[in-house]
Amino acid sequence: MLQLVLSIRFTRIMNNTRFATALHILTLLADSEGEWLGSEWIAGSINVNPVVVRKELGVLIKAGLVQSRKGKVGGYYLQKSSKSITLDEVYLAVKNTEVLGKKNLLPNPNCPIGKDINVHLGNLFSDLDQLVLHELRTRTLENFVAEFH
């Protein structure tokens, strides 16, 4: 029963703008090296609420991609060079489930297929996730930013 509750809580998915938002933020930071950017300014470029930006920046900070400075002249700055940031790091920071989506929670254990389906789906989902991560790892933030010039 506890297991069930836990699997409900952690079965989430990537059905959102978080990757787009995170990469937008990082692109802005990479493109304005030397300056610390504020959440208000970043939010103006993405056209979302500044609090949403600060929350996402919190995630990027935890992932070691961004640093922040508090106080009057506070703001955000890349923690590593854009050359050393690969897009799989961004994806891993924001993702909360697999690319093929969710599994059904309680397939029938008395059915030969239902009994094992989530194991086999799990393998498939995991394979596809690895594939995506591997590809994203070949792409750097520097590469991405260069496309804008």
Added chain:
Amino acid sequence: MLQLVLSIRFTRIMNNTRFATALHILTLLADSEGEWLGSEWIAGSINVNPVVVRKELGVLIKAGLVQSRKGKVGGYYLQKSSKSITLDEVYLAVKNTEVLGKKNLLPNPNCPIGKDINVHLGNLFSDLDQLVLHELRTRTLENFVAEFH
């Protein structure tokens, strides 16, 4: 304005159990060749509502993967052999957006980055989608079903 509304309407994503459900259905059909399965029975294996199953089957029928029979001894049957069904067909049938998620709707057109971000994100998203489709194309329903034996 109309464009905006349309882009909202069609900016959906794969944050659901539809791929899992569709593949579960197809696995059952492939595994019981010779019999027509009813939506109630299928729903019992997945443990979801029969109407949800019928809706998803409607999608698989449109995709040319399943056929149906109405009336008293109605039910569902594969339209093609499991050997000739590849998993990209399943994914294409159920998917409604790209694997990396959604883009933000209205990035600032007065910002050099915001102005072009969706074009570049679009290219990236599309690349990753192609990668996933290509991999899924190498896997058949027959292969998948074989894992259960």
Added chain:
DNA sequence: ACTAACTGTAACAAAAAATGTTACAATTAA
């Protein structure tokens, strides 16, 4: 010390998306 301009986060509100449900017309075998 005081103020102004920030970050960090909690708590809540609103909107959007996914899933479940009821109901019933249409179909078909017996």
Added chain:
DNA sequence: TTAATTGTAACATTTTTTGTTACAGTTAGT
């Protein structure tokens, strides 16, 4: 004619995402 089924619309509910308000904590400049 009946019983069992598909197909689908309409609506309800739940879950997830996104937005918002509020404010404590921090820091530079006066």
